[in-house]
Amino acid sequence: MPTRNAQTWREPPKGLRQGEWIDSRIYSDSEIFEEELSKVWKKCWIAVCHESELPEPYDFRTMTIAREPVIVTRGPDKKVRAFLNVCPHRGNMIEMRPSGSFKEGTPSGNPKHMTCMFHAWQFDMKGNCAYISREKEGYQDRLSRKDVGLRKLKCEVYFGGFVWVCLDDEMDMSVAEWGGQAFDCLQKAVDEEPLEVFHYHKAIIPCNYKLWHDTNSEFYHDYLHYHNRITGFNDEYFARKNSSYDNGHVVVGSFKVRYDQYKGFDSRADVSFPHMEENAWYMIDMFPGINFNLRGSALRCDLMTPLGPNEVMIEFRGLGLKSDTPEQREARIEHHNSIWGPFGRNLHEDLIAVSGQGGAMHEMAEPRRILHGRHENHTIHDEVGMRHFYDTWGKMMNRLPSDPTKPYAPPPDDLELEEPVARTA
Amino acid sequence: MSWKRICSLGDLQQDGLRQFDVDGIPIVLARFDDEVRAIPPACPHMEEPLAQSGLCSGGMLTCTKHLWQWDLRTGEERGDAEKPLLMYDVKLEGDDVHVFVEHELEYEYEEEDDDDD
Numbered sequence: 167m168p169t170r171n172a173q174t175w176r177e178p179p180k181g182l183r184q185g186e187w188i189d190s191r192i193y194s195d196s197e198i199f200e201e202e203l204s205k206v207w208k209k210c211w212i213a214v215c216h217e218s219e220l221p222e223p224y225d226f227r228t229m230t231i232a233r234e235p236v237i238v239t240r241g242p243d244k245k246v247r248a249f250l251n252v253c254p255h256r257g258n259m260i261e262m263r264p265s266g267s268f269k270e271g272t273p274s275g276n277p278k279h280m281t282c283m284f285h286a287w288q289f290d291m292k293g294n295c296a297y298i299s300r301e302k303e304g305y306q307d308r309l310s311r312k313d314v315g316l317r318k319l320k321c322e323v324y325f326g327g328f329v330w331v332c333l334d335d336e337m338d339m340s341v342a343e344w345g346g347q348a349f350d351c352l353q354k355a356v357d358e359e360p361l362e363v364f365h366y367h368k369a370i371i372p373c374n375y376k377l378w379h380d381t382n383s384e385f386y387h388d389y390l391h392y393h394n395r396i397t398g399f400n401d402e403y404f405a406r407k408n409s410s411y412d413n414g415h416v417v418v419g420s421f422k423v424r425y426d427q428y429k430g431f432d433s434r435a436d437v438s439f440p441h442m443e444e445n446a447w448y449m450i451d452m453f454p455g456i457n458f459n460l461r462g463s464a465l466r467c468d469l470m471t472p473l474g475p476n477e478v479m480i481e482f483r484g485l486g487l488k489s490d491t492p493e494q495r496e497a498r499i500e501h502h503n504s505i506w507g508p509f510g511r512n513l514h515e516d517l518i519a520v521s522g523q524g525g526a527m528h529e530m531a532e533p534r535r536i537l538h539g540r541h542e543n544h545t546i547h548d549e550v551g552m553r554h555f556y557d558t559w560g561k562m563m564n565r566l567p568s569d570p571t572k573p574y575a576p577p578p579d580d581l582e583l584e585e586p587v588a589r590t591a
Numbered sequence: 592m593s594w595k596r597i598c599s600l601g602d603l604q605q606d607g608l609r610q611f612d613v614d615g616i617p618i619v620l621a622r623f624d625d626e627v628r629a630i631p632p633a634c635p636h637m638e639e640p641l642a643q644s645g646l647c648s649g650g651m652l653t654c655t656k657h658l659w660q661w662d663l664r665t666g667e668e669r670g671d672a673e674k675p676l677l678m679y680d681v682k683l684e685g686d687d688v689h690v691f692v693e694h695e696l697e698y699e700y701e702e703e704d705d706d707d708d
Contacts, residue, residue, distance in 0.1 A: 271640065274656075276656060277640070278638060
């Protein structure tokens with residue numbers, strides 16, 4: 167096959183059509199990135215943590231969504247709420263710790279309150295302003311505490327106890343409605359009984375967040391994973407399907423993983439999640455960057471925080487059942503870590519691959535085409551999941567993924583996105 | 592519950608505050624001169640632990656967080672304080688400090704509701 171010169175390198179390969187490639191600038195352009203924060207990340211439901219990370223009243227967890235500091239608290243009524251982690255007085259970030267409890271006081275604040283360390287304004291777990299230092303002296307009767315409460319955010323605990331936050335007050339769907347049927351394949355497994363986070367680590371990777379989501383949305387890259395080929399790559403593996411759902415979500419169907427074919431691994435059947443067939447496997451990719459992956463005995467969740475056009479923080483959580491005995495938990499942790507821990511057989515391989523993409527698609531890189539054109543009747547190596555994601559992305563951004571300088575236009579009618587259609591060569 | 596011996600007078604420092612657990616009820620003893628007062632551990636303002644943030648001087652108790660003050664002799668509010676102290680009865684028998692504990696004394700704190708829950 168001939169190599170290409172500068173001009174032919176920039177052109178899409180003959181035979182592929184709009185919707186079957188995208189322009190690499192959507193992974194590297196800083197203007198597009200800023201636009202994504204406001205048009206996508208501030209508009210969608212974003213899973214930010216799990217409720218087991220703040221089990222007691224007055225526990226909290228902090229994070230950012232689209233650079234906005236967010237705090238999630240559990241009230242004395244046990245209810246989980248989310249607020250902007252910003253003091254209404256002078257705009258300071260109120261709580262700087264990643265997690266903790268407000269049950270005890272802080273040097274400038276009282277027990278059971280969030281306190282801005284700067285001027286000691288205090289807020290209760292419902293976001294009400296409870297104290298303004300030297301209030302009467304400074305404001306006389308001109309300012310009421312009722313008018314300087316925190317900015318409350320839409321917040322739900324849903325799908326196995328995950329905490330979801332939406333920065334957009336106009337969001338008119340619940341998490342259940344927004345995720346729709348994408349949740350169905352794992353709903354019974356994660357909602358039968360309370361879950362608990364047993365593993366957390368994070369990676370800050372020099373790549374665009376969508377490259378990580380792409381990797382979770384296509385399995386053609388199992389060529390990267392020796393373990394996955396040895397334990398998969400059979401008729402059942404190749405037969406499973408990608409299903410696309412409203413709002414950009416994708417589900418990858420199940421198959422039975424043959425753990426016994428990999429030395430040192432064995433069946434996960436003894437500690438299967440409720441309602442799961444033994445050694446089953448499911449993946450849910452939620453738009454714009456939330457991922458649930460259940461390998462029989464352990465649930466993995468990837469939550470992404472885009473940090474820049476070519477930088478993403480990915481938080482990895484492993485979850486088991488809260489009711490686990492110590493022995494069950496130990497088995498789950500081993501199952502989880504041997505595949506998904508920092509030294510497991512899977513995760514770092516993906517991280518190396520997307521780091522390589524980020525190295526070639528950094529902010530100053532020249533634009534090029536990224537191919538998403540595999541069609542295999544929606545089965546596992548079909549790239550329909552990414553095509554579906556980018557169609558939703560294009561609509562929300564009003565940009566054409568294959569040429570982001572142009573407004574969104576739907577792909578050709580016969581380019582399968584929603585309905586599985588057999589494609590003849 | 593009834594009169595309970597808590598400690599000796601000598602266990603309490605002059606102008607000192609010290610917290611005791613009396614059968615599961617937390618009680619703070621404040622000493623000034625040779626007098627002792629027994630109060631709940633939290634400030635009536637915003638639940639500040641007084642054994643840590645309180646300052647005793649000349650029979651006056653000051654919560655250093657927001658400068659609420661009380662006259663320890665009577666528990667009456669002084670300065671910025673807007674609520675009096677709750678107090679347990681205390682008696683000294685020789686060197687022994689006894690406190691009458693019938694049930695836990697607790698302040699009522701305002702709790703505002705969500706606007707939309």
